[in-house]
Amino acid sequence: MFNRNYKEKMIESVLFSVSALTVVILFLICLFLFRNSLFLFNDFSLLDFLTGRFWYPTSVNRQFGLLPLFFGSLIVTVGAILFSVPLGIASAIYISEIAHPKVADFLKPFIEILAGIPSVVFGFFGLVVLVPFVQKTFNLPTGQTALTGSIMLGIMALPTIITISEDAISSVPSTIKQGSLALGATRWQTIYKVIIPAALSGISAAVMLGVGRAIGETMTLMMITGNTAIIPSFPGGFLESVRTMTATIALEMGEVPQGSDHFYALFAVGSVLFIITFLINLIADSIKKKYRFKVD
Amino acid sequence: MGLSSKTSEKIAFSLLTLATLTVASFVLVILVYIILNGYGAISIEFLTEMPRRMMTQGGIYPAIVGTMYLIIGSMVAALPIGVIAAIYLNEYAGENRTTWLVEMAINNLAGTPSVVFGLFGLALFVKYFGFGPSILSASLTLALLILPVIIRSTKEALLTVPNEYRESSLALGVSKWQTIRYVVLPAAIPGIVTGSILSIGRVAGETAPILFTGAAYFLPRLPDSIYSQFMALPYHLFVLATAGTNIAKTRPIQYGTALVLLLIVLGLNLIAVLIRRHYRNKLKI
Numbered sequence: 105m106f107n108r109n110y111k112e113k114m115i116e117s118v119l120f121s122v123s124a125l126t127v128v129i130l131f132l133i134c135l136f137l138f139r140n141s142l143f144l145f146n147d148f149s150l151l152d153f154l155t156g157r158f159w160y161p162t163s164v165n166r167q168f169g170l171l172p173l174f175f176g177s178l179i180v181t182v183g184a185i186l187f188s189v190p191l192g193i194a195s196a197i198y199i200s201e202i203a204h205p206k207v208a209d210f211l212k213p214f215i216e217i218l219a220g221i222p223s224v225v226f227g228f229f230g231l232v233v234l235v236p237f238v239q240k241t242f243n244l245p246t247g248q249t250a251l252t253g254s255i256m257l258g259i260m261a262l263p264t265i266i267t268i269s270e271d272a273i274s275s276v277p278s279t280i281k282q283g284s285l286a287l288g289a290t291r292w293q294t295i296y297k298v299i300i301p302a303a304l305s306g307i308s309a310a311v312m313l314g315v316g317r318a319i320g321e322t323m324t325l326m327m328i329t330g331n332t333a334i335i336p337s338f339p340g341g342f343l344e345s346v347r348t349m350t351a352t353i354a355l356e357m358g359e360v361p362q363g364s365d366h367f368y369a370l371f372a373v374g375s376v377l378f379i380i381t382f383l384i385n386l387i388a389d390s391i392k393k394k395y396r397f398k399v400d
Numbered sequence: 401m402g403l404s405s406k407t408s409e410k411i412a413f414s415l416l417t418l419a420t421l422t423v424a425s426f427v428l429v430i431l432v433y434i435i436l437n438g439y440g441a442i443s444i445e446f447l448t449e450m451p452r453r454m455m456t457q458g459g460i461y462p463a464i465v466g467t468m469y470l471i472i473g474s475m476v477a478a479l480p481i482g483v484i485a486a487i488y489l490n491e492y493a494g495e496n497r498t499t500w501l502v503e504m505a506i507n508n509l510a511g512t513p514s515v516v517f518g519l520f521g522l523a524l525f526v527k528y529f530g531f532g533p534s535i536l537s538a539s540l541t542l543a544l545l546i547l548p549v550i551i552r553s554t555k556e557a558l559l560t561v562p563n564e565y566r567e568s569s570l571a572l573g574v575s576k577w578q579t580i581r582y583v584v585l586p587a588a589i590p591g592i593v594t595g596s597i598l599s600i601g602r603v604a605g606e607t608a609p610i611l612f613t614g615a616a617y618f619l620p621r622l623p624d625s626i627y628s629q630f631m632a633l634p635y636h637l638f639v640l641a642t643a644g645t646n647i648a649k650t651r652p653i654q655y656g657t658a659l660v661l662l663l664i665v666l667g668l669n670l671i672a673v674l675i676r677r678h679y680r681n682k683l684k685i
Contacts, residue, residue, distance in 0.1 A: 108575060115577045116492055123485035123493075123502050126551070129544060130505040133512070136523040194419035202413055203420075211420065213673055217427050220669040221662065222605025224634040228641050228658050229430055259426050266423070292409035313511070320513025322608040323634075327642055350515045350608070357522070357612050374519040378512060385511035389504070 137378055140371035144168065147365055153372060159333040159347075161356065161366045168369040170376065172333045176250070176346035179336045180325060181318045183254025184261055189311055191258075192265030196307075199266070200273040201295055212270070219263035227327030230256040235328055242343055248330030251342040256324050261314040268313060272306020273299060305394050312388035316381050319350075326351035349377050431662070438659025441652045447660070455618060455640065456649045460657055465622055466535075466615075466630035467604050467664075473539025473626070474546060474603050479596060482550030489551070490558040491580055510548035515608040517545050522612040533614040536626040541609045546599035553598065557591020558584065590679035594672045601668040605661065607634040617643075633661045 144153070148168055156169020195215070199208045230252060239247030276299050284294040300307070330345025333352070337344075353370050360366045403411075449459030485502075493499040521541030531537040561584050569579040607615075615635040623630045637657045640650045 112575055112577055116488075119484055119488035119492060122481055123488040124498075125481060126485060126505040126509065126547065127501055129547070130508055132524065133516070133520045136520055136528070137516070140523055191419050191423060194416045195423045198416040198420040202416060211424065214427060215423055217431070217666060217669070220601055220605075220665050221430065222607070222634050222665055224605070224607045224638050225434065225658050225662055226430075228637055228654065229433065231641055233433065259430075262423055262426070290405045290409045292412045293405060296412075316511050320511075320515070322513065322515040323638060327638070350513060353515050353519065354608055354611055357519070362527070371519060371523070374516050378516050381511050381513055381516075382508055385508050386504075388511075389507055 133378070137371055137375045140368055141375045142368075144365055144368035144372050148369070153369070157335060159352070161360075161369060166365070168365070168372070170349075170373065172335045173347060173349045173352050173373060174376070175335050176329075176333070177319055177348040177350070179250045179338065179341050179346060180253040180257060180329065180348055181315060183250060183342060184257035184318045185311070185315060186258075187254060188258035188261045188265055188314060192262050192310070192314070193269050193307060195262075196266045196269035196273055196310075197295060197300070200270050201291070201299065212267075215266055216263055218259065219267075223260065223321060223323040224327075226256055226260055227324040230324060230328040244343060246330060246345060248328055248345050249343050250329060250336060250346045253325045253329040253346070253348075254342070256328060257318050257321055260321060260324065261318050264317050265310045265314040268310035269303070269307045272303040272310065275306065276302045305391050309388045309392040312384055312391065316384040316388065319384070320377065320381055322348075322350040322354050326354050331355060349373050353377075434655070434658050434662055438655040438662075441656025442659060446653075446656055450620070451618065455653070456646050460633065460636060460653070460660065462619060462622055463631040463633045463636040463657070464660070466632040467634075469535050469623065469630060470539055470542060470610070470632060471600050471603050473535055474542040475596065475600065477540055477543035478547050478550055478599065482547050482595075483554050483592060485547075486551045486554035486558060487580060487585070490555050491576075491584070506548045506551055509544065510552070513608075514545060514606055515611075517541055518609040518612050520544070521609060526613055532627060533612070533629055534627045535614060535623055535630050538610045538614040538630070538632075539626075541613045542603045542606060545606065545609055546602050549599045549602060550592075550595050553595025554588065554592050557588035557595070560591065561587045590675055594676050597668050597672040597675070601665040601672075604668070605634055605665050607632075607638055610635060633657060633664070637661060 153168050153170055155171065156167055157171050158167040158169045159172050160167040199211055203211060234252050234256060235247035237247065238244065238249060238252045242251075280298060280302060281294055284298045285291070289297070325348050329348065329351065331347040331351055332345040333347040334344075336342075336346050353374055356366070357370050360370065446459045447464065448461050450461055452458035485506075489499065489502065493502070518541065521537055521544075525531045525537035525540050526533055529537075531540075565583050565587060566579055569583045570576070574582075610632055614629050615632050616629040617639055619629065619631055637654060640654045640657065641647065
């Protein structure tokens with residue numbers, strides 16, 4: 105009997121150690137990103153990095169200013185969200201409240217296909233279809249603009265927003281819904297006055313995760329936004345070429361000598377990106393916890 | 401206001417329907433476009449030959465092989481760890497600070513951008529461990545990326561195993577571990593397989609994490625060890641579509657590569673969905 109208990113305890117601690125590995129990995133990511141970033145700040149001030157308006161990593165008077173890259177990511181993400189949030193929430197409402205269950209059963213996996221398409225394929229599609237389209241429509245010298253990136257990114261964020269919003273809407277207890285209908289409200293009044301408010305925190309979590317997905321996207325944007333590191337104007341910047349934080353890392357890491365300031369600067373950009381997505385996830389997580397309904 | 405509640409309901413429902421149709425048409429347009437343009441390029445030679453003439457002719461065989469190696473490498477690393485972590489979280493962990501910390505770590509790993517994993521892989525595997533740019537470094541980097549996917553899907557699969565299974569086994573005097581090993585885990589296998597297939601699709605499609613950890617622009621021969629560099633389908637597509645002087649000339653190969661990639665990833669997703677459907681109702685008591 106003692107033997108058996110001992111063995112069970114052993115197994116449990118082995119299992120625990122393996123799952124603790126996830127925490128170790130997260131810790132190591134922080135450690136390696138931040139440590140490599142710190143080497144930059146031996147030669148270049150942190151303040152100049154965070155508030156610098158110019159990213160000239162290879163010129164004689166080199167500048168590692170984050171702002172053009174940060175605002176590049178920001179404008180593309182804002183555009184993507186403006187486009188995908190209304191569309192995504194509307195689809196989620198349609199699928200969970202209006203569509204015939206059989207139609208919904210088809211639509212859900214069909215839209216999920218978007219989540220499976222590799223980002224490089226989205227980038228390729230954007231490059232051969234959307235870029236020429238944007239160029240012609242707006243009569244621009246190049247179709248590789250923030251707008252192009254926003255549209256493609258919006259499409260990529262749709263499955264995240266739809267799936268999680270749909271979850272939130274479906275988890276609203278049907279008793280609440282029936283109560284509203286019984287009082288004589290129409291289905292639409294029930295949806296926007298009862299169901300949507302009740303599912304609001306879940307929907308916000310969906311939007312946050314969509315933002316996280318958009319801000320971290322690399323390949324698609326690198327292929328279709330033109331990659332010019334200039335602080336974009338707003339809203340005119342949508343028709344100009346921009347360079348995001350992610351694209352900067354992916355484009356330049358292959359070319360830089362390892363151990364140079366430029367190399368460490370890319371790690372610093374990566375750290376900023378990591379901190380931003382970390383915070384977004386944390387917020388989404390705490391919102392999500394709130395929306396769990398307690399039905400007696 | 402002017403509109404009756406019936407009319408406004410009609411307008412609202414039409415708009416919602418229109419939005420959903422728009423989303424569905426995005427899916428349809430992308431799929432149809434890639435398929436129509438790509439299928440002409442695909443042939444047995446395209447799938448089994450090396451690239452020729454600066455990649456303007458020939459096939460994509462080494463890229464397919466490279467992607468296969470990445471799938472095997474990353475699954476070998478991530479699957480056991482992911483499944484074990486999920487077992488611990490679902491069967492053993494209590495509601496305390498440690499569990500919260502582990503869950504938080506998993507959520508954040510899932511949300512970390514893939515290019516950041518690429519940076520980390522470069523710093524840890526390529527440089528610190530000295531694996532160099534190689535299949536090993538890239539596979540381990542991708543393993544980190546899919547770890548949360550495997551943990552989540554396994555946890556979900558374990559959750560659907562009815563408690564009666566556990567209680568009956570424990571009541572017969574079987575120990576907790578044996579119950580998990582011989583009763584709970586076999587019942588959860590379909591869910592674990594589904595999660596693994598989705599992860600394979602992810603590995604096949606990811607580009608950013610392998611950019612600095614071992615993907616090569618062009619290699620004249622296949623990799624001969626886990627320390628070799630490699631070609632991979634998504635990177636191949638990226639390189640052909642954006643770099644070099646022959647972008648227009650290689651267009652058919654680009655479409656072909658995009659279609660092969662799409663078919664692999666969507667084929668895997670379809671299998672996963674079918675497995676999930678098939679087993680969804682089997683466990684109910």
